[in-house]
Amino acid sequence: AQSVSQHNHHVILSEAASLELGCNYSYGGTVNLFWYVQYPGQHLQLLLKYFSGDPLVKGIKGFEAEFIKSKFSFNLRKPSVQWSDTAEYFCAVNGPGRRALTFGSGTRLQVQP
Amino acid sequence: DGGITQSPKYLFRKEGQNVTLSCEQNLNHDAMYWYRQDPGQGLRLIYYSQIVNDFQKGDIAEGYSVSREKKESFPLTVTSAQKNPTAFYLCASSWDRGPDTQYFGPGTRLTVL
Numbered sequence: 001a002q003s004v005s006q007h008n009h010h011v012i013l014s015e016a017a018s019l020e021l022g023c024n025y026s027y028g029g030t031v032n033l034f035w036y037v038q039y040p041g042q043h044l045q046l047l048l049k050y051f052s053g054d055p056l057v058k059g060i061k062g063f064e065a066e067f068i069k070s071k072f073s074f075n076l077r078k079p080s081v082q083w084s085d086t087a088e089y090f091c092a093v094n095g096p097g098r099r100a101l102t103f104g105s106g107t108r109l110q111v112q113p
Numbered sequence: 114d115g116g117i118t119q120s121p122k123y124l125f126r127k128e129g130q131n132v133t134l135s136c137e138q139n140l141n142h143d144a145m146y147w148y149r150q151d152p153g154q155g156l157r158l159i160y161y162s163q164i165v166n167d168f169q170k171g172d173i174a175e176g177y178s179v180s181r182e183k184k185e186s187f188p189l190t191v192t193s194a195q196k197n198p199t200a201f202y203l204c205a206s207s208w209d210r211g212p213d214t215q216y217f218g219p220g221t222r223l224t225v226l
Contacts, residue, residue, distance in 0.1 A: 092156075099161070099209070103157070104155050105154055
């Protein structure tokens with residue numbers, strides 16, 4: 001069975017600090033990878049995705065993620081966080097054998113002004 | 114205004130009662146999904162449907178039922194058999210061909226009193 005691990009459950013940063021959130025998956029095949037964000041009181045929305053091609057993908061609001069196939073990882077990065085990045089971040093994966101998403105447990109990011 | 118709507122936003126239920134959560138989409142998507150979100154556990158798949166009049170159980174289907182009589186609608190019934198129904202329920206939809214992004218509704222928070 002496929003699974004997704006997010007290593008950081010709660011991260012606290014000051015504004016302008018750099019961010020890296022870890023995501024590792026186990027899946028026997030070609031994968032599609034996603035990062036979703038849930039701002040307080042808002043919909044779960046797509047931050048970025050990887051289907052194929054360049055393993056470094058850029059998303060909205062200055063976020064990027066790198067797919068490293070050999071490490072089964074898809075870590076999320078942002079060079080300089082803002083207070084408005086305070087949210088919960090979810091890594092998710094699917095593939096040909098399973099169209100529904102498998103989610104990690106989420107990382108709650110708190111950015112202090 | 115295209116998107117996914119879920120109603121109601123908040124729902125309270127007495128133990129032993131069945132309750133139905135609504136999910137409607139006007140994105141013309143083929144596939145629809147129900148996920149349950151609990152603190153610290155991410156999102157888990159309850160049911161999904163790839164086509165009208167067909168649906169499959171997800172990872173935690175016990176105590177839930179669904180129907181897919183129309184392409185745009187995928188209601189979820191939480192039955193009295195669900196042992197711990199208090200949670201945040203999210204509906205999503207996507208195309209059912211090739212890799213694609215799932216779009217999420219605003220969610221329904223169900224509380225069992």
